[in-house]
Amino acid sequence: MGGLLALVTAASMVLAGCSYGPEDITPSIQSGSGVSVRIHFDSVLNLPPGTNVTYEGAKVGTVSGMSLQAHDVVVTVRIDRDTPVPADARVEIRSDTVLGDAYVAMTAPEAGAGSASALTDGAEIPVGQTASPPPLENTLAVLSTFVNGGSISRLEDTIREMNSAFPDRKQTQRVARIAGLDLRDLSASLDTIDDTLSAFDALNGAMLPRVGKIEEMFSPVGMHYWNQVSDIFGGLGVLIPSVGSVFEGGFWLVPMLQELNGSVYTVRDGIDAVGQNSNRIEAFLTDKLFPFLSKPQFKVISANTPQGQDVLKSSVDILRMLGAVN
Template identity: 35%
Template sequence: MKTRFLWILAVLVPVMLVMSGCSLSPNRLPSVKAGVSADYEVTLKFASVLNLPTGADVMMNGLQVGRVKELNESKDGVDVVVGLTASRPVPADSTAIIRQNTPLGDTYLGFTPPENPTNAGNLHDGSVVPMSRTTSPPTLEDTIAVLAYFVNGGTVQKVQDTMVTLNKTLPQIKDVRRLASTVATDLDDLAGNLGEIDRLLTGLDGVAKSFPASRVQIEHVFGDQGIDYYKTVGYSLVRHIATLLPSVGSVFTGGLWVVPLLTSIAEAAENAAPIWPAGDRMVAGANDFVSNTLKPFLKNPRVAITSVKAKGSDKQMLADSASILRILGVVR
């Protein structure tokens, strides 16, 4: 009888499993990661949800804040009803996106809080997140197609060629090290002279602060008085230059008479050129005359008369002149 009972049990168990399998689906299985309570429900409108299953996690900042409860088709796309926990409030102006960390990983819904929080409050029971704040992911087929185009379209080869070109263009490692060493030395010098930079900045600050104190003078320079001054100077300068230029022109024009004079001087110099080779003898003779004749006479200027000759009646006058000079001691 025990054997008969085991046979009946072996037949009934598969039949029950087959009959119950008609109402069993993966979507009805509880999420193994569902660990938060669903205190209130929120509806999010998506254009598409890819393969987001019911029971998928709802994450925010790496923490689970709820799970997906229902997926309902609408005229604009898909309405995703999620159950959120009250212990982790979600800002009302957050954005939502369906994510999948890896192509074969689990799909989940992620909330992104705003960078600049507002006074919109938090999501509550019955809140609706519009499609303008939701992002639908691309389909897996599109992702694989893009990846295939990236691999087969030569992009990888282009990246490799670009890296090779960069390696050829960039300097050698030793040059880079030398440049880095020079830059480091310059930075050390700069750090050691921060006091000079502070002094320069202090001086610039002092100059900048002096402008308000000299406001009146600056206004005079760039005001109506300064403009009149510069206009007067410019007018006077241009007027004198305009007066001077015709005069300079008249000098150049009236100076044409100098041309014949310069021509004559040039011709005289050309004619005198043959006598210059005898110039050394002339200079030597002049030096000898000055040294041996002129200088001794100037030191002791006297004239020795050795004889006087006369003709006719002049002989008696000459004899009387000689007697007078002998009396005076001039003639011996």
């Protein structure tokens, strides 16, 4: 009989152990008469009752209890009635540091995807609106990879390279001083900048009514015109320096040009004189020049030495001996 009683007692303890959950480890904590809300999570890790509940960074309540369900964990929280939290708020379990205390963080829904109604007493937030914390082992593994993988060393190398790339302190101060002078000069010239912007605005207003003509200028026909203009100016660019050198050093031409001006008038007077004496010129050419050219001859009248002696007869004899005269 005693053995049967011991067996029944042991069976009762085993059956009781099958329903043992998180709520049996930590007591439920009541926190005033706020709104009680049940939040469903896939996992809560080591979240204890009494943990803070925040909404957009501000504390609005505390965790009052937890219960393990068939497919999720229900965390019961109490939220102050004076703080309306939308029913479609996002909820996740956060920790400010790697090994820091966890807490429940509630955030407003995305813009345009939320309901205006606030959570009421007894409301439930489904798993679809919650995010469970990553396992602590994963967090430590990521931290270990970051530390041991050389990320910190590479960060230090990057900082050293940046320090070596920057100039020394005196040079930096000099650059900052020059930049300050430039900014002061710029601030003193704001009126000029305003005038420039006003001029651009006026230019824009003048160009808008002529957009059609501007488009025509840059059309294929217009571009052909500009190409021709470019060729013309290219030729002028070769010619103008040469002409310019003549003008630059050509002051010596001024007297010659003045004399040339007088010569032009003289030639013009000569041309007028030729016109007035055309008959005499024609008679001279017909009666004198042309007959001489057809049969050139001349008659020697006298030939004297510097002492006055007549040598014409002797010269004629010599020419006759040479056969030059008869």
